[in-house]
Amino acid sequence: MTALALDNISINFGGVKAVSDVNLTVAEGERRVMLGPNGAGKTTLFNMIGGQLRPKQGRIALFGRDVTRLGPYQRAHAGIARTFQITSLFSALTVEENVYLAVQGTLPDRYTIWRAASDIADTTRRVKQVLTDWRLTDTRRATVRDLSYGEQRKLEIAMALARQPRVLLLDEPTAGLSTAETENVVALVKSLGRDVTVLVIEHDMDVAFEIGERFTIMSQGRVIADGDAEAIRNNAEIQSIYFGEADA
Numbered sequence: 001m002t003a004l005a006l007d008n009i010s011i012n013f014g015g016v017k018a019v020s021d022v023n024l025t026v027a028e029g030e031r032r033v034m035l036g037p038n039g040a041g042k043t044t045l046f047n048m049i050g051g052q053l054r055p056k057q058g059r060i061a062l063f064g065r066d067v068t069r070l071g072p073y074q075r076a077h078a079g080i081a082r083t084f085q086i087t088s089l090f091s092a093l094t095v096e097e098n099v100y101l102a103v104q105g106t107l108p109d110r111y112t113i114w115r116a117a118s119d120i121a122d123t124t125r126r127v128k129q130v131l132t133d134w135r136l137t138d139t140r141r142a143t144v145r146d147l148s149y150g151e152q153r154k155l156e157i158a159m160a161l162a163r164q165p166r167v168l169l170l171d172e173p174t175a176g177l178s179t180a181e182t183e184n185v186v187a188l189v190k191s192l193g194r195d196v197t198v199l200v201i202e203h204d205m206d207v208a209f210e211i212g213e214r215f216t217i218m219s220q221g222r223v224i225a226d227g228d229a230e231a232i233r234n235n236a237e238i239q240s241i242y243f244g245e246a247d248a
Helices: 042-050 072-078 095-104 121-133 149-162 179-191 205-211 229-233 236-243
Strands: 002-013 016-027 031-035 057-062 080-082 167-171 197-201 214-219 222-227
Touching: 002 042, 002 197, 016 042, 016 197, 016 222, 031 042, 031 205, 042 080, 042 167, 042 197, 072 080, 080 149, 095 121, 095 149, 121 149, 149 167, 149 179, 179 205, 197 205, 214 229, 222 229, 222 236
Parallel strands: 031 197, 031 214, 080 167, 167 197
Antiparallel strands: 002 016, 002 057, 214 222
16 A cells, blocks of 8 residues: 655745645555755655655545545644754753643543543553653653753654654754664664554664665655665766755
8 A cells, every 4th residue: 555645746945945836655564765955856756755845746545545634733633743954842941841742632532631640540551652762761850951952853753653654754853962862763763563554754864774675765845766775876867966966
């Protein structure tokens, strides 16, 4: 089954065509990496998939359902979760409280406001599992604003996965992470079940080729190539665009 299908997606900002006629098909369970220089349109494309932006033309389908006109929260309930280039967390709350909010928002009893989330057994169990999987147990009582940037990045990814999404969008997930933290993120992404389709924007080529099965290359708002690791490595045009004169 096709998890995600984009059909002639375009968007303009004033007179600038930020994304132009993008067609993309991602199979269920696939690990797809988006590559390209800064300004290529990758994050803008993610924003249209996630619902933060609405395309000026084209269609977005999630598991065959047209979601082009749905808002971000509706797409979240349909199974899309994502992270951002700049972390989006509740900085005044603790790590554990952030994870509680992420987990509780996915449960049928999320509107049970007359009792604490910690009293809901399923929520508590899943929160503990997320904290353990992402090695956040030792910092669970820490206020998010007191975490390092790398720790905040890791928490945001953990929260996205805590929602048990069908499609996970990761926008530069290893940016700002130490070598050990990067290795942990790569291992956890690779350990995800095939019931989760993963799209990643990544500039670290070692990470990209470690995670990705197929690669989509963008430049100046357009998709210029699509293929497996060997095809991408051997494409002279991609080498020139990605490592040469990057479009800013």
